[in-house]
Amino acid sequence: MTALPPPDALTDDEAAAELAELAAAIAHHSALYYQKDAPQLSDADYDALVARNAAIEAAFPHLVRADSPSFRVGAKPASGFGKITHSKPMLSLDNVFSDAEALEFGMRVRRFLNLPEDADLRFRAEAKIDGLSCALRFEGGRLVHGATRGDGAVGEEVTANLTSVTGLVHRLPEGAPAVTEVRGEVYMTKAGFAALNERQAASGGKRFANPRNAAAGSLRQIDPAVSASRPLAFIVHGWGELSDSVGATQSAVMEAIASWGFDTGVYALGDATMEQCLAFTADLERRRADLPFDIDGVVYKVERLDWQERLGQVARSPRWAVAHKFPAEKAETTLLAIDIQVGRTGALTPVARLAPVTVGGVVVTNATLHNEDEIARLDVRVGDRVRVQRAGDVIPQVLGVVPQDGPRGQPFQFPDHCPACGSTAVREEDGAVRRCTGGLTCPAQRHERMRHFVSRNALDIEGLGTERLEQFAAEGLIEGPGDIFRLAHRRDDLLALPGFKEKSVDKLLGAIEERRSVSLDRFLFALGIRHVGEVTARDLARAFGSAGALAEAVQADDAIARLTAVNGIGKVVAQALVDFFAEPHNRATLADLLGEVTPAPLPPVQQTGLAGKTIVFSGALEQSTREEAEAQAQALGARTAGSVSARTSLLVAGPGAGSKLAKAQALGVPVVDEAGWLALVAEMQSLS
Numbered sequence: 001m002t003a004l005p006p007p008d009a010l011t012d013d014e015a016a017a018e019l020a021e022l023a024a025a026i027a028h029h030s031a032l033y034y035q036k037d038a039p040q041l042s043d044a045d046y047d048a049l050v051a052r053n054a055a056i057e058a059a060f061p062h063l064v065r066a067d068s069p070s071f072r073v074g075a076k077p078a079s080g081f082g083k084i085t086h087s088k089p090m091l092s093l094d095n096v097f098s099d100a101e102a103l104e105f106g107m108r109v110r111r112f113l114n115l116p117e118d119a120d121l122r123f124r125a126e127a128k129i130d131g132l133s134c135a136l137r138f139e140g141g142r143l144v145h146g147a148t149r150g151d152g153a154v155g156e157e158v159t160a161n162l163t164s165v166t167g168l169v170h171r172l173p174e175g176a177p178a179v180t181e182v183r184g185e186v187y188m189t190k191a192g193f194a195a196l197n198e199r200q201a202a203s204g205g206k207r208f209a210n211p212r213n214a215a216a217g218s219l220r221q222i223d224p225a226v227s228a229s230r231p232l233a234f235i236v237h238g239w240g241e242l243s244d245s246v247g248a249t250q251s252a253v254m255e256a257i258a259s260w261g262f263d264t265g266v267y268a269l270g271d272a273t274m275e276q277c278l279a280f281t282a283d284l285e286r287r288r289a290d291l292p293f294d295i296d297g298v299v300y301k302v303e304r305l306d307w308q309e310r311l312g313q314v315a316r317s318p319r320w321a322v323a324h325k326f327p328a329e330k331a332e333t334t335l336l337a338i339d340i341q342v343g344r345t346g347a348l349t350p351v352a353r354l355a356p357v358t359v360g361g362v363v364v365t366n367a368t369l370h371n372e373d374e375i376a377r378l379d380v381r382v383g384d385r386v387r388v389q390r391a392g393d394v395i396p397q398v399l400g401v402v403p404q405d406g407p408r409g410q411p412f413q414f415p416d417h418c419p420a421c422g423s424t425a426v427r428e429e430d431g432a433v434r435r436c437t438g439g440l441t442c443p444a445q446r447h448e449r450m451r452h453f454v455s456r457n458a459l460d461i462e463g464l465g466t467e468r469l470e471q472f473a474a475e476g477l478i479e480g481p482g483d484i485f486r487l488a489h490r491r492d493d494l495l496a497l498p499g500f501k502e503k504s505v506d507k508l509l510g511a512i513e514e515r516r517s518v519s520l521d522r523f524l525f526a527l528g529i530r531h532v533g534e535v536t537a538r539d540l541a542r543a544f545g546s547a548g549a550l551a552e553a554v555q556a557d558d559a560i561a562r563l564t565a566v567n568g569i570g571k572v573v574a575q576a577l578v579d580f581f582a583e584p585h586n587r588a589t590l591a592d593l594l595g596e597v598t599p600a601p602l603p604p605v606q607q608t609g610l611a612g613k614t615i616v617f618s619g620a621l622e623q624s625t626r627e628e629a630e631a632q633a634q635a636l637g638a639r640t641a642g643s644v645s646a647r648t649s650l651l652v653a654g655p656g657a658g659s660k661l662a663k664a665q666a667l668g669v670p671v672v673d674e675a676g677w678l679a680l681v682a683e684m685q686s687l688s
Contacts, residue, residue: 007055008059010060012060012063015056015059015060015063016060016063018052019053019056019057019060019064019065022049022053022056022069023053023065023068025049026049026050026053027067027069029049053068066143066170066171067163067170067171081156081158081220081222083154084145084147084150084155084156084157085153086135086152086153086154086155086240087137087181087240087241089153089316090135090149090155090183090240091313091316091317092316092317093299093317093318093321093323094317095322095323095325096322096323097324099278102274102277102278102322102324103274105274106121106274108319109121109307109311109319109320112310112319113307113310113311121273121274122271122272122302122304123273123274123277123302123303124249124250124251124254124269124271124272124301124303125272125280125281125298125299125300125301126237126265126267126268126298126299126301127265127267127268127284127291127295127298128298128299128323128325129185129235129294129295130185130187130211130212130293130294130296130358131186131188131212131215131216131235132148132149132186132212132216132219133148133183133185134146134147134148134149134155134158134184134185134186134219134234135147135149135155135181135182135240136162136168136181136182137181138171138180138182139178139179140178141171141172141173141176141178142170142171142172143159143163143170143171144159145157145159146159148220152316156220158220158227160224161219161220161221161224161227162186162219162227162234164224164227165186165227165232165234166232166233166234166263167234167262168182168234168262168263169260169262173260173261176246177242177244177246178243178244179242180239180241180242180243181239181240181242182236182239182240182262183236183237183238183239183240184234184237184262185234185237186215186216186219186232186233186234187211187212187215187232187233187235187294188212188214188215188230188231188293189211189231189233189292189293190211190292190293190294190356192211192231192232192233193208193210193211193214193231193363194356195231196208196214196218196230197214209362209363210358210362210363211293211358211363215230218230218232219232233263234263235264236257236258236262236265237264237265237299239253239257247305248304248305248306249270249271250270250302250303250305251270253305254268254270267284267291267295270303271303274300277300280298284298285326286332288331288332289332289355295326296325296326297323297325298323298324299321300322300323300324301320302321307320308320330387330388330389330399331358331359331388332357332387332388332402333354333355333356333357333364333386333388334354334355335352335353335354335381335382335384335385335386335398336353336354337352337382338350338351338382338412339353340414340415341444342419342420342436342442342444342445343444344447344448345435345448345530346435346436346439346442346444346445347433348414348415348418348419348425348433348434348435348436349368350370350372350412351366351367351369352367352380352386352398353365353366354366354386354388359388359396364388366396367388367396367397367398368396368397368398369397369398371433371434372427372432372434375412378398378400380398380401381401381410381411382412383408383409384401384408384409385401385402385404386399386400386401386402387399387400387401414434418436418437418438418444420436420438420443420444420445421436421438421441421442421444421585422438422585423437423438423442424436424437424579424583425437426579428572428575429572437579437582437586438585439527439528439580439583439585439586439589440453440481440527440528441480441585441586441588441589442585447469450473450481452528453481453484453526453527453528454484454526455526457525457534458522459515459518459523459526460515460522461484461511461515463504463508463511464484464508464512468508472487477490477493477494480592480593481526481589482592482595482596484512485512485516485596485597486596487508487509487512488509488512488513491505491509515597516596516597517597517598517599517600519541519599520541520545520599520601521534521540521541521602522537522599523597523599524537524540524541524547524550524599525537527580527590529576529577531572532573532576535639535640535641536569539567539569539639540569541602542602543566543567543569545601546599547590547599551590554580554581555581555582559577560574560575563577567612568639603635608636608637608684608685609684610636610637610638610684611637611638612637612638612639613637613638613639613649613650614639614640614641614648614649614650615630615638615649615651615652616640616641616642616644616648616651616660617640617651618644618651618652618657618658619653619656619658619661620654620655620656621654621674622654622674623674623678629652629677636684636685644660644663644664644667644669645667646667648664649670650671651664651669652671652672652673652674652676653673
């Protein structure tokens with residue numbers, strides 16, 4: 001390659017010519033890199049062009065161009081945005097949301113202009129890009145400033161930030177009006193947005209929610225270099241002040257603006273009837289997800305400018321234009337895959353992986369399919385075009401399949417084993433959700449199960465909360481519940497963790513050691529078996545006496561009959577127990593745990609008049625805690641429950657009992673206060 005002459009060896013003409021070439025070359029390669037993600041130069045070669053431009057500008061400051069790359073990258077940060085008063089207000093648009101409303105807009109125009117029904121009223125329809133409105137003002141063909149819409153009268157000056165945006169020009173050709181203001185949207189293509197978020201993620205930066213927010217945030221940067229690094233584009237949709245006329249219709253002026261080098265978009269229809277505009281809108285809405293950028297509707301504008309002038313404006317909106325908005329919460333896209341996620345409670349939830357599409361202002365790539373029944377009802381298959389909405393404007397969901405010509409994929413086969421641990425996934429009778437039976441052994445459920453295992457009403461291990469469980473799991477110190485009781489062998493590893501000293505480690509290990517013996521009902525409750533709460537765990541503990549006896553009964557051929565013979569155990573709970581013990585992983589975990597913990601049988605129940613009764617406590621208790629009162633009831637042979645039903649035998653109501661008291665009264669359930677309960681306890685104890 002021929003060596004370039006040093007800048008100070010150039011003449012003015014040579015320097016000006018090279019600066020022009022550099023500006024064009026750098027703009028071209030910037031567009032390839034930021035806009036199209038298809039660079040043709042290495043970073044080093046690109047940096048060399050920028051450095052050469054800067055060196056020539058330093059030697060010839062009087063030749064610095066309005067479109068200089070120096071304004072795009074490495075410019076000195078401004079102290080803030082100045083204010084620009086628009087020579088003509090930047091108005092907003094009224095919206096319509098249906099074909100009927102759009103037709104009514106056309107009729108209003110006719111009525112205002114007093115046009116006969118057969119008058120040839122024509123419109124221009126343009127895709128409404130979801131971006132940030134900006135205006136560019138040119139004087140004598142040179143760009144003098146660029147500003148955001150702001151409040152319509154005054155906007156923020158963002159001239160330096162706009163110089164790097166694709167789709168605009170910095171100098172108008174001969175023949176353009178001496179004063180020209182073009183208006184449009186700064187936006188980001190879907191591809192540019194995805195590439196930006198990838199770069200942000202790689203550098204640890206903020207990921208943007210949608211292209212519109214990304215474009216607005218990128219343009220409103222105090223440092224123009226940040227704006228220059230973002231894949232921003234500009235599309236013209238109108239104009240403000242023009243010192244000379246360049247056409248008699250909306251489409252004619254837009255054609256003139258396009259001839260000056262601006263991007264005016266290809267998704268437009270000129271000289272059209274309202275019916276043709278509506279057909280154009282319906283087609284664009286159908287293809288919306290496949291467009292290179294986000295649109296939120298179509299704008300209709302009266303073609304004749306003299307009629308626009310007569311129509312004028314009302315409040316802050318023109319009478320001659322309206323935005324036909326699409327439903328923001330729905331869109332079409334392609335179903336790329338169906339994945340199965342395992343929740344913390346073991347529920348297997350199908351998730352649709354989608355080609356990225358903006359729904360309600362948010363880029364959606366995943367949507368729930370709820371359960372296997374919903375997949376069958378919708379008959380969705382990989383490769384289908386699907387309609388998506390954000391339920392409650394929050395959770396994306398698949399609404400249905402868009403009929404297409406050609407063959408479809410195979411029906412989806414919902415797994416009967418957990419994809420996270422391989423355990424059997426079962427579906428309860430009359431239930432829609434399939435659940436993993438892996439429990440404590442399933443990595444997807446482990447965190448929630450372990451948190452439950454050590455919780456207050458389970459093993460109640462003091463000092464072993466959620467944060468420490470996560471920390472120990474991350475360090476590889478615990479994988480299953482049995483590992484908790486082997487932490488004493490990892491004392492040195494615990495001491496090596498940040499924030500752990502000998503005193504705190506010994507205190508934790510002491511608390512764990514104390515829980516090597518727990519009551520059988522707490523132990524069973526801690527296992528996290530579906531439908532086995534504290535009361536059911538207590539019923540099982542009293543009926544079987546040991547974990548071994550329960551395991552034997554659950555694995556017997558007549559397990560359901562044996563379990564449902566226990567007072568308080570129904571078919572649903574019985575089946576959940578059978579499913580839990582049928583999984584080899586769970587039996588192995590239980591055997592490992594029983595090697596570390598000795599569940600103690602419950603003390604004999606006093607045979608009193610409360611035996612078999614169901615008691616509910618509600619409101620504040622003053623003489624004892626709720627736990628102590630429930631323990632008293634259980635010791636007297638009663639069952640305790642958390643809610644009032646027709647099977648409730650007695651409600652003990654303290655101050656603030658609220659809805660439980662009202663329900664008990666409605667059902668005719670006997671009610672006593674705390675004093676009455678204590679008197680009843682004393683009576684039962686005296687009789688036993």
